[in-house]
Amino acid sequence: MKSGKQKKAEIKKSRLARIGKRDTTVDPYKYPIPEWAIPVDRSAIVYHSMYLDIPLFYIDKEFQCKDCGSSEVWTAKQQKWWYEIAKGYFETTAIRCRSCRDRRKKMRVEKKRHMEEMAKKVPHPNSAFFKNT
Structure with missing residues (x-):
């Protein structure tokens, strides 16, 4: 039986591997939408910038934690929840693990x-x- 720490490490490793396999040249502002991407519901987005362009789909994003410096993945599913369900501002991104x-x-x-x-x-x-x- 694996501990919670081991499970978290495996999930993190698989997310980083999944990002590595995907095409990094995909532009979320242009068609076609890849089959692995999650489409954006533009009517559910809250944004305050008249210069901000809303993408067509979410893709997993890798980021460095601001506090501990570890490499983390902000998944497309987490982004969809943050922007569309929790109504987080579209100008924000994940910065902490x-x-x-x-x-x-x-x-x-x-x-x-x-x-x-x-x-x-x-x-x-x-x-x-x-x-x-």
Whole structure:
């Protein structure tokens, strides 16, 4: 039985291999659409730039994680979800790997919990503590 870490490593390796096999000269702004590409639903895209051209299809994109520097793949399926379902801005792209995103999310949650605890400890300005001083 494989651990979660081993499974993640295999998935990452297979994604990088899949990108390596595909034609890198494919232009997502021109026809024909390859059979392995995911078509874009232009009506579901949110964008704010009048100069931005929307592609015809999504393709897997390789990127370097901003925090740890590891090579990651932003899959076409993930892009479709981000742009069309979650309504993320089309001007944005992935910059962090899953583990770095999870680490940042955990830090934000911990910081918020800490601030809430600190707010409970500080007396309110209208309390008797401030009136007596």
